[in-house]
Amino acid sequence: METAIEQQPRIRNFIEAVITKNRLAHAYLFIGPRGAGKREMATLFAQRLLCSQPDHPPCGRCLECRRIARHNHPDVHWLRPEGQSIKIDQVRQIQKAFAYRAQETAWRVLIIDQADTMTPQAANSLLKFVEEPQPGTVILMLAEDRELILPTIRSRCQELVFQPPSPGHLKALLIEQYGKSEAEASLVAHLTADVEEALNFCQIEWFAELKRVVLQLIEDCLRQDPRAVYQIQDAWLKVAKEKEHTDTGLDMMLFWYRDLLYIQLGMEDQIVYIGQEERLRKQGLSLSRVKIATAMEHILEAKRRLHAHVHPQLLLEQLVLRLQEG
Numbered sequence: 117m118e119t120a121i122e123q124q125p126r127i128r129n130f131i132e133a134v135i136t137k138n139r140l141a142h143a144y145l146f147i148g149p150r151g152a153g154k155r156e157m158a159t160l161f162a163q164r165l166l167c168s169q170p171d172h173p174p175c176g177r178c179l180e181c182r183r184i185a186r187h188n189h190p191d192v193h194w195l196r197p198e199g200q201s202i203k204i205d206q207v208r209q210i211q212k213a214f215a216y217r218a219q220e221t222a223w224r225v226l227i228i229d230q231a232d233t234m235t236p237q238a239a240n241s242l243l244k245f246v247e248e249p250q251p252g253t254v255i256l257m258l259a260e261d262r263e264l265i266l267p268t269i270r271s272r273c274q275e276l277v278f279q280p281p282s283p284g285h286l287k288a289l290l291i292e293q294y295g296k297s298e299a300e301a302s303l304v305a306h307l308t309a310d311v312e313e314a315l316n317f318c319q320i321e322w323f324a325e326l327k328r329v330v331l332q333l334i335e336d337c338l339r340q341d342p343r344a345v346y347q348i349q350d351a352w353l354k355v356a357k358e359k360e361h362t363d364t365g366l367d368m369m370l371f372w373y374r375d376l377l378y379i380q381l382g383m384e385d386q387i388v389y390i391g392q393e394e395r396l397r398k399q400g401l402s403l404s405r406v407k408i409a410t411a412m413e414h415i416l417e418a419k420r421r422l423h424a425h426v427h428p429q430l431l432l433e434q435l436v437l438r439l440q441e442g
């Protein structure tokens with residue numbers, strides 16, 4: 117699996133370039149969703165500055181690199197929310213620590229994790245520190261929502277925008293860090309790039325119910341069951357109360373048909389619906405690839421119409437009829 121950092125080559129190259137050319141700014145603002153690798157990148161940044169083999173990408177093995185990775189390097193400070201927010205006392209404490217010289221190295225790094233949780237008082241207290249940093253100090257602020265960062269602070273930082281995690285990375289994250297099953301992680305990681313939303317999908321009732329409705333609907337469509345169209349009003353719309361839910365349902369459908377294609381092409385390692393291979397294989401028997409591709413086009417068209425504010429019931433019923441025509 118790609119690491120989070122490998123997914124952000126632009127930012128990694130940028131950091132390498134500013135350090136090599138000695139063009140470091142005083143403060144950087146890392147903006148991006150959870151799972152995008154902001155913390156890993158901050159660690160890498162600090163290692164690049166302090167690694168005992170300067171002028172190279174950090175080795176990751178020397179004492180400096182290892183201490184930074186373990187968060188116990190005396191010149192790399194992490195500031196994190198206590199409870200819900202980063203408070204003024206925490207900021208004051210860190211400023212006090214930074215009033216002295218670097219303990220061991222030429223550089224000192226302050227990493228403010230979830231900087232968007234700073235209270236206004238904490239942010240104001242930090243402002244002076246960002247405005248007049250001591251030489252050899254670099255501040256890295258990590259945030260999901262740039263709008264929650266005080267504009268006066270933002271204007272003094274160089275902003276680096278992180279891409280959301282790829283489905284593969286998000287899936288691994290959900291399994292390894294949040295203990296989700298492979299089947300569950302695989303599906304939700306393809307439906308959203310946001311860790312928060314993915315975790316929400318895993319818990320929320322309508323999601324599991326909608327998945328059941330979607331898979332049943334596809335089954336009925338493939339069997340040319342004339343009652344399939346009634347499932348829209350009787351089942352789908354009872355579960356998918358919001359437009360976004362219907363959008364997610366259409367994505368579920370799309371990935372199911374794509375899996376049918378992958379099964380036919382012998383690319384089982386690519387499928388999203390892990391654990392449903394048997395059902396997919398059975399359904400795929402009676403379908404040509406052209407039919408599958410046409411069905412996917414119909415679903416994409418339904419998604420476009422949904423975004424163009426066509427009534428969900430209308431577009432879903434038409435979709436069902438089209439899928440039955442094949």
Ligand SMILES: [Zn+2]
Nearest residue numbers: 167175178181
């Ligand atoms: Zn090193």
